[in-house]
Amino acid sequence: MAVTAKELAQMCGVSRMTVHRALTDTGRINQQTKELILKKAKECGYRPDLLARGLVKGQTFYIGVVVLDVNNRYFSQLLSAIGMEARRRGYFVNITLHEENKEMEKEQLERLVDYHVDGVILSSVNQGEEYREFLQSLDTPIVTIGNKIADGIPFVSIQEKKAAREATEVILQKGYEKIVFVCPPLEQTETNTYVHQQRLEGFQEAVAEWNRKLDQEQSEVDTVIIDRNEGFVESTCEELYQTEKRTACFCTGDMFALDIMKYMEGQGRIAGRDYGIIGFDGIDMLNYVAPRLYTIYNPVEEVAKEAVKLLFRLMNGEAEGDNTVILNCQIQEGETL
Amino acid sequence: MAVTAKELAQMCGVSRMTVHRALTDTGRINQQTKELILKKAKECGYRPDLLARGLVKGQTFYIGVVVLDVNNRYFSQLLSAIGMEARRRGYFVNITLHEENKEMEKEQLERLVDYHVDGVILSSVNQGEEYREFLQSLDTPIVTIGNKIADGIPFVSIQEKKAAREATEVILQKGYEKIVFVCPPLEQTETNTYVHQQRLEGFQEAVAEWNRKLDQEQSEVDTVIIDRNEGFVESTCEELYQTEKRTACFCTGDMFALDIMKYMEGQGRIAGRDYGIIGFDGIDMLNYVAPRLYTIYNPVEEVAKEAVKLLFRLMNGEAEGDNTVILNCQIQEGETL
DNA sequence: TTGAAAGCGCTAACAC
DNA sequence: GTGTTAGCGCTTTCAA
Numbered sequence: 001m002a003v004t005a006k007e008l009a010q011m012c013g014v015s016r017m018t019v020h021r022a023l024t025d026t027g028r029i030n031q032q033t034k035e036l037i038l039k040k041a042k043e044c045g046y047r048p049d050l051l052a053r054g055l056v057k058g059q060t061f062y063i064g065v066v067v068l069d070v071n072n073r074y075f076s077q078l079l080s081a082i083g084m085e086a087r088r089r090g091y092f093v094n095i096t097l098h099e100e101n102k103e104m105e106k107e108q109l110e111r112l113v114d115y116h117v118d119g120v121i122l123s124s125v126n127q128g129e130e131y132r133e134f135l136q137s138l139d140t141p142i143v144t145i146g147n148k149i150a151d152g153i154p155f156v157s158i159q160e161k162k163a164a165r166e167a168t169e170v171i172l173q174k175g176y177e178k179i180v181f182v183c184p185p186l187e188q189t190e191t192n193t194y195v196h197q198q199r200l201e202g203f204q205e206a207v208a209e210w211n212r213k214l215d216q217e218q219s220e221v222d223t224v225i226i227d228r229n230e231g232f233v234e235s236t237c238e239e240l241y242q243t244e245k246r247t248a249c250f251c252t253g254d255m256f257a258l259d260i261m262k263y264m265e266g267q268g269r270i271a272g273r274d275y276g277i278i279g280f281d282g283i284d285m286l287n288y289v290a291p292r293l294y295t296i297y298n299p300v301e302e303v304a305k306e307a308v309k310l311l312f313r314l315m316n317g318e319a320e321g322d323n324t325v326i327l328n329c330q331i332q333e334g335e336t337l
Numbered sequence: 338m339a340v341t342a343k344e345l346a347q348m349c350g351v352s353r354m355t356v357h358r359a360l361t362d363t364g365r366i367n368q369q370t371k372e373l374i375l376k377k378a379k380e381c382g383y384r385p386d387l388l389a390r391g392l393v394k395g396q397t398f399y400i401g402v403v404v405l406d407v408n409n410r411y412f413s414q415l416l417s418a419i420g421m422e423a424r425r426r427g428y429f430v431n432i433t434l435h436e437e438n439k440e441m442e443k444e445q446l447e448r449l450v451d452y453h454v455d456g457v458i459l460s461s462v463n464q465g466e467e468y469r470e471f472l473q474s475l476d477t478p479i480v481t482i483g484n485k486i487a488d489g490i491p492f493v494s495i496q497e498k499k500a501a502r503e504a505t506e507v508i509l510q511k512g513y514e515k516i517v518f519v520c521p522p523l524e525q526t527e528t529n530t531y532v533h534q535q536r537l538e539g540f541q542e543a544v545a546e547w548n549r550k551l552d553q554e555q556s557e558v559d560t561v562i563i564d565r566n567e568g569f570v571e572s573t574c575e576e577l578y579q580t581e582k583r584t585a586c587f588c589t590g591d592m593f594a595l596d597i598m599k600y601m602e603g604q605g606r607i608a609g610r611d612y613g614i615i616g617f618d619g620i621d622m623l624n625y626v627a628p629r630l631y632t633i634y635n636p637v638e639e640v641a642k643e644a645v646k647l648l649f650r651l652m653n654g655e656a657e658g659d660n661t662v663i664l665n666c667q668i669q670e671g672e673t674l
Numbered sequence: 675t676t677g678a679a680a681g682c683g684c685t686a687a688c689a690c
Numbered sequence: 691g692t693g694t695t696a697g698c699g700c701t702t703t704c705a706a
Contacts (some may be wrong), residue, residue, distance in 0.1 A: 002476060004683060015693045020685070028691050029555055045474060050451040051392045052683035056698045062452075070416055070581070071621070076408030092448050095432040097420055111429050114387040115399075137382060139339060258625045265627065284408070285622050288595045290602065341699060352677050357701070365675050389699035393682045 003044040011044070012037050023048070035054035050320040054116055062197025064112035064120045065095045066105060071233075074300055077302065078145075081304030089116070089312060102126050102191065106134065109271050110244045119311045124149055126332075127192035141305045141314035143323075147192040154314060154323035156307040160195055163296045163329050167199060167278055168250065170294075174337055176276055178222035179207070180236055181275030182260070183252040185227040199280065200225070228256055233263045240264070240275045248337060254283045257293055261336075270326045271336040282332050294334035302327050340381040348381075349374050360385070400648065401449035401457045402432045403442060409592075410621040411637055413462075415482075418641030419458060426649060428455070439463050439528065443471065450475045454649045461486055464529035478651035480644045480660075484529040491651060491660035493644040497532055500633045500666050501539025504615055505587065507631075509547050511674055513613055514582035515559035516544070517573055517663050520589040522564040536589045536617065537562070566595055570600045577601070577612045585613030585674060591620045594630055594668070598673075608673040619669050631671035639664050 005023070009016045014033060021029045022037035023046075040046075054060040063086055067075050079095060086093050094117060098105035102125055112120060119141040124131075132150035135142055143154045171179060181203055183196045204223075211220045224239050225231055237260065240247050251257040257279035261271050271277045272291050279286075282297035306325045313319055342360070346353045351370060357375035358366045360383075377383075391397040400423055404412050416432060423430050431454060435442035439462055449457060456478040461468075469487035472479055480491045508516060518540055520533045541560075548557045561576050563569055574597065577584050588594040594616035598608050608614045609628050616623075619634035643662045650656055 006683075016684090017693060018691085021692085024685090029691060033691085047447065047451050049392070049453075050448070051388050051397075051453055052698090053387070053685075054698095055388045055392055055683085055700090056685050058698080060452075069413060070407045071410060071413030073408060079407055079434065080436065081618060083436075092445070093433065095434075096430065097416065097432075099417065099420075108429070110384065111387070114384050115397075116386075116388055175670055263625075285625065288599055288622065288626055290599075310690050339689090343699075353700090354677055355675085358676085361701090366675060386699050389682090390701075391682095391683090392699085395682080406701050 003046045008037065008041055008044065008046055012040055022107050033238050038087050048191045058116070059118055060116045062094050064116045065093055065121065066108050067123045068100055068125065069097055074281055074298065077300045078304045081301045082308055085305055085308035096132055098125065100125050100191065101115060106142040109138060117314045121145060121307050121311060123147065125191040127194065141311055143311045143314065145303055147194040156303055156310060156325045158298060158327045158329045159305065160198035161202035164199040165206040167296055167331055168206035170331060171248045171250065171276060171278065171337060172206070172221065174276065175246060176248040178243060178247040180239045180247065180249045181223060181225045182228055182236055182249060182256050185229060196252045200247055203250060229300050236260050237264055237267065237301050241269065251277065251279050254279035254281050254286060254293065254295055258289060276337040278337055290333040294337045295332050297330055297332040299327060299329055340383045342362045344382065345374065345378055345383055349377055395453065395457055397453045398428050399431050399454045400428050401454040403435055403457065404447050404460045405437055405462065406434055411618055411635065414637045415641045418638045419645055422642055422645035435462065435464050437528065446475060450477050455603060456652045458482060458644050458648060460484065462528040463532065478648055480648045480651065482640055482644050484531040491647055493640055493647060495635060495640065495666045497535035497665045498539035501536040502543040504633050505540045505543035505669055507668060508585045508587065508613060508615065508674060509543070509558065511613065512583060513585040515580060515584040517576045517584065517586045518560060518562045518585060519565055519569060519573055519593050529571055533589045540587060570596050573597050574601055574604065578606065588614065588616050591616035591618050591623060591630065591632055595626060615672040615674055628672040631674045632669050634667055634669040636664060636666055
């Protein structure tokens with residue numbers, strides 16, 4: 001069924017080379033034979049074998065993308081944006097999922113590299129020096145996004161810490177006396193939690209700063225950190241109302257925040273009225289939930305664009321400096337603080 | 338950096354063939370040389386070139402997936418499930434997005450085929466005989482899901498029409514006298530809307546059946562069909578309250594339903610109390626929205642599993658009969674009817 | 675038990 | 691303008 005260039009050549013009574021010239025429009029070639037070949041090629045539905053081409057050119061015009069999953073606005077928009085940017089440059093995208101499994105992530109990367117993708121965009125759950133060496137051993141341009149792996153690995157991200165600090169300041173300025181900080185388990189975990197660690201640090205810095213500036217008679221802000229384990233919703237909610245202090249909750253992800261809001265609503269407690277709450281990322285779903293959640297907007301499209309731009313610079317050997325891009329992000333107001 | 342089998346052979350002082358035998362563990366080979374080779378291979382981080390292998394074997398152990406987008410539970414869970422099933426069989430998955438663009442869909446398919454994926458799972462926006470021929474001309478096993486293309490193309494789906502009929506019966510039994518049916522534009526559209534058409538037909542059949550069985554004094558059910566165009570929310574809402582009849586809304590997608598609920602809430606109208614509404618698919622987001630939306634649950638994982646199973650049957654040449662798999666799906670109760 | 679040779683379908687370098 | 695030759699890295703066939 002599939003026609004090869006060789007067969008085409010036979011049909012047209014010319015050499016393989018001439019066919020090649022006609023198809024790739026390179027070199028000197030007789031206009032008539034060229035047209036004949038192109039016509040024939042169309043007739044038989046000739047399509048070049050990209051494996052063969054990739055093998056000889058050492059370039060496949062594919063970039064690989066390895067991400068956690070895909071079920072949220074963040075990755076979805078990221079992937080769309082990466083796709084667009086890649087296509088603009090004549091590249092296609094091969095998306096694979098690692099589902100938060102460190103070994104799977106490695107496998108996917110190796111497989112992509114073995115297939116000679118020209119570059120990779122990676123949102124990793126691995127980290128550290130050892131992994132850095134692994135990535136470098138792949139000998140393929142890689143740009144990481146979100147979680148940082150180690151110094152020296154190209155990296156695109158947002159100003160996590162700064163954003164968390166600013167959000168915390170907003171909470172404090174609104175007069176909350178206690179803050180419950182909810183994030184995934186950061187200790188005793190093997191997976192990369194860089195993003196959430198940064199957010200925690202920003203939070204802690206802002207609180208420390210605030211306490212330092214207090215008047216004599218004012219008391220320090222009360223803080224509690226809760227791991228998003230089994231039962232985190234219940235324990236967070238207890239913290240939220242077993243106190244006389246005005247209490248707010250800072251979640252390092254919008255989904256955690258929504259879970260809490262939902263549970264609290266079941267108890268008759270309304271966000272913004274009975275307690276404060278803020279999320280992180282600004283996922284689409286927020287448009288459908290009342291009251292409107294305060295959050296920190298994560299500019300995914302920009303992250304994607306920058307990642308692709310950086311990747312192409314690496315692929316073209318134009319890399320210079322430390323190849324880190326950190327984007328700004330802003331608080332998106334809501335009704336829950 | 339990257340070592341080839343040839344170089345390995347030189348290092349070990351054997352022929353390329355012996356290396357190959359050691360690596361693939363085939364044929365007779367001296368145990369000692371084999372161990373030496375494997376050891377060396379590990380040291381240099383030898384990895385087979387999958388392009389070269391694919392070229393000669395005519396098999397890549399990749400399956401391609403082409404879907405609309407990725408930003409909802411449906412596709413997300415679909416992709417995870419496809420990934421799992423494929424991995425169980427030693428295959429990897431290459432996911433690409435067509436973003437509801439018919440030309441892009443074709444491009445992605447061609448590209449995948451040119452890269453010799455061994456099979457494809459496709460959720461299409463194209464349809465008809467011409468497209469069927471296109472798909473067949475690709476000469477690669479393809480399984481379609483969701484939208485049907487044409488007879489003769491392997492197809493996995495749910496019982497759209499039956500589910501819509503049953504849902505309509507539920508609405509009618511609850512005493513609603515008017516139903517507003519909301520779906521994407523089905524006429525004058527080039528893209529494949531099979532799924533939504535089926536749902537519409539199921540709805541219409543149920544209404545017709547109901548009207549046929551009415552007593553003398555009872556009046557027929559009133560129905561309105563609204564295209565999900567610009568402004569569909571407003572027009573739907575007008576239909577919902579510019580009448581004295583008890584009115585319900587049947588949306589062929591949960592998202593449409595949520596849009597309407599949100600707008601109505603802005604007008605002080607609560608679903609389940611002031612009007613009825615039901616969606617379709619059972620997306621995750623529903624867990625976070627109050628009141629709980631009535632919907633029809635779409636069993637994605639099963640669809641994915643069946644699609645992969647069917648695809649592997651096709652790839653192994655075990656295809657028999659018409660290769661259509663239709664799964665059951667059920668109404669998921671909520672508070673909005 | 676090992677090796678040599680041919681070929682997958684394509685591109686690149688050089689000759690005619 | 692066109693054809694020949696060689697080679698990408700691997701697998702397969704056949705001979706030693």
